[in-house]
Amino acid sequence: MSNKPAIDRRDFLNGMALSLGASAISSPLSALANNTAAQASPAYYPPALTGLRGTHKGAFEVAHSIAWQGKQWPIPSQQTDSDYDLVVVGGGLSGLSAALLFQQQAGAHSRILIIENHDDFGGHAKRNEFTVDGKQLISYGGSQSIDTPSGFSKASAQLLKDLAIDTARFNDYYDSNFKKKWGLKYGLYFSEQHYGKNVLAENPFSWHGEKLASLKDTIDSYPISDSAKKSLLNYLNDSQDITLPAWSYAEKIERLRKLSYYDFLKQYAKLTHEAINTFNGNLKGLWGVGWDALSTLEAVRMGMPGTERLGINYDDINTHVGDEEPYIYHFPDGNAGIARALVRRLIPASMAGTNMEELVLNKIDYSRLDKSDSPVRLRLNSTVVKVQHSQDSQHVNISYVKQGQSFRVQAKHCIMACYNNIIPHICPEVSEQQKTAIGYASKVPLVYANVAVKNWRAFAKAGYSGFHIPNNPLFHNVELDFPVSMGGYQFAQNPDQPIVLHCSMVPTAPYQGLTGREQHKRGRQQLYQLSFQDFEKDLFSILDGALSPYGFDAVKEIAAITVNRWPHGYAYEYNELFEPKDWNRNNGPHIAGRAQIGRISIANSDACAYAYVNGAFDAAHRAVTEQINS
Secondary structure, rough: OOOOOOOHHHOOOOEOOOOOOOOOEEEOHHOOOOOOOOOOOOOHHHHHHOOOEEEEOOOHHHHHHHHOOOOOOOOOOOOOOOOOEEEEOOEHHHHHHHHHHHHHHHHOOOOOOEEEOOOOOOOOOEEEEEEEOOOOEEOOOOOOOOHHHHHHHHHHHHHHHHOOOOOOHHHHHHHHHHHHOOOOOOEEOHHHHHHOOEEEOOOOOOOOOOOOOOOHHHHOOOOOHHHHHHHHHHHOOOOOOOOOOOOOOOHHHHHHOOOOOHHHHHOOOOOOOHHHOOOOOOHHHHHHHHHOOOHHHHHHHOOOOOHHHHOOOOOHHHOOOOOOOOOOOOOOOHHHHHHHHHHHOOOHOOOOOOOOOOHHHOOOOOOOOOOOOOEEEEEEEOOEEEEEHHHHHHHHEEEEOOOEEEEEEEEEEEOOOOOHHHHHHHHHOHHHHHHOOOOOOOOOEEEEHHHHHHOOOOOOOOOOEEEEEOOOOOOEEEEOOOOOOOOOOOOOOOOOOEEEEEEOOOOOOOOOOOOHHHHHHHHHHHHOOHHHHHHHHHHHHHHHHHHHHHHOOOOEEEEEEEEEEEEEEOOOOOOOOOOOOOEEOOOOOOHHHHOOOOOOOOOOHHOOOOOOOHHHHHHHHHHHOOOOOO
């Protein structure tokens, strides 16, 4: 393990990059570190901030004072602004799209206010920027890609079209041959901390379609016991008999729906716990839990090794909506590109351009977001603390706190596109039944860290684009960013050029018999206790441990780190291992949880039980339709 000093010992103060020299990254916006700069300032530009981002300091304290301490903030007697037609609580994809959909139906001159508690818009669709050796690097700090646009509803597909986003163009912008061109695979990294020595090896559990040089040599290289190696090799070689009880085909499907893949592997495939632990977490980035909390049917859907021997027809268990499409519909800043397109459409003075390519390099002018002469206003750094109908029920009063002071606005309609579980705490008209329904779900906590490095020679030399890290309590995945070049922005063309490493952490509590919801709650508690230095130390240890044999030196190569911490991350999706099989996007507690309350409607991905762009869009469309028709 490396004993080299971490960045904070020389270049970071309270998690904010101050200077790494003229050739690396500099942060002229350090005044924003404590969220004190005014939104109207020309220097205000959150995407360039490094250190601890996501749910950053200043974004959550007011909400926690209400939900955790029961604090009642004063409600001003006077309004801050004149009446609005619509106030949207939450400036994420759902809130921004709700504002646009309402404007399209109510008229271009409708007065709309969007209130957002973070210092930037987009919700989880966050943009991270760096400058390394004079080159601009752009990456995503949350919501990642437009997944399966062929499965979008008519309303969601039309919204993309209205934003001038044509997913077919990504076929030209996404370099699908990047890994093949450079001979890169997706590996496994066993750390000295947990396995006694550092080993970077091939990964037989990857679904990237890569072929191993030799399965036996690969397994032999792992720093695990001989018995674990043997059980892995037997299973992956199909030499381990799998004898299930004499279930009928239909019964087999139902039994495997309620049997975790971990338990299946132990009981029927005879793998040891140590063997399973090498890949138990390889789906955490998708579901937020490991195979101890996912069904064997899900393993079949994902094509996990050995599941083809179970004789399950994929079409009989497929839950995927839409055609099979490549995962390439990705702006350099992920779905922050969509958020920027929405803001550009709502507040044209905030950004130049009309097409999707111009979204990449054109900057948002944050000083234009909250102007009194604009029909649509976006107010950042403001946490809503009370949403309630007026005495005559003809309006909704919305109170919010900004820099410790309470303000109040009034609107004909209100759409709650914020974190779903805060709604009962700030909207007293939510019924007890609706509170229970809302409270069922538990968002998936996660961390997306972006590490700007001066080159990626070590990855090229090792032959890996990234790797999974088993048994590591913090980051479980490191990989080169998506190879997207568009709108004048160019992804690294060779290993000598700067690049962003995308690193994922989903905190879980495996092997304790906990449901997914219970693990999410445990993980959220863990995230609140971790500092930027904890994340940074783990990243340095991983990168040095895995790549130092190939010439990587973390102190010399790392230019900056942005850690996007999301204690309330992915929207909760129903898990068939623990919940009824008929609970899905169209059925489950979230339906009762999103019930309209007069002039108040609920729109967020939680209310769709679907953690994707079209979930946010569909929720916005439903909420706007409710209000327009009421």
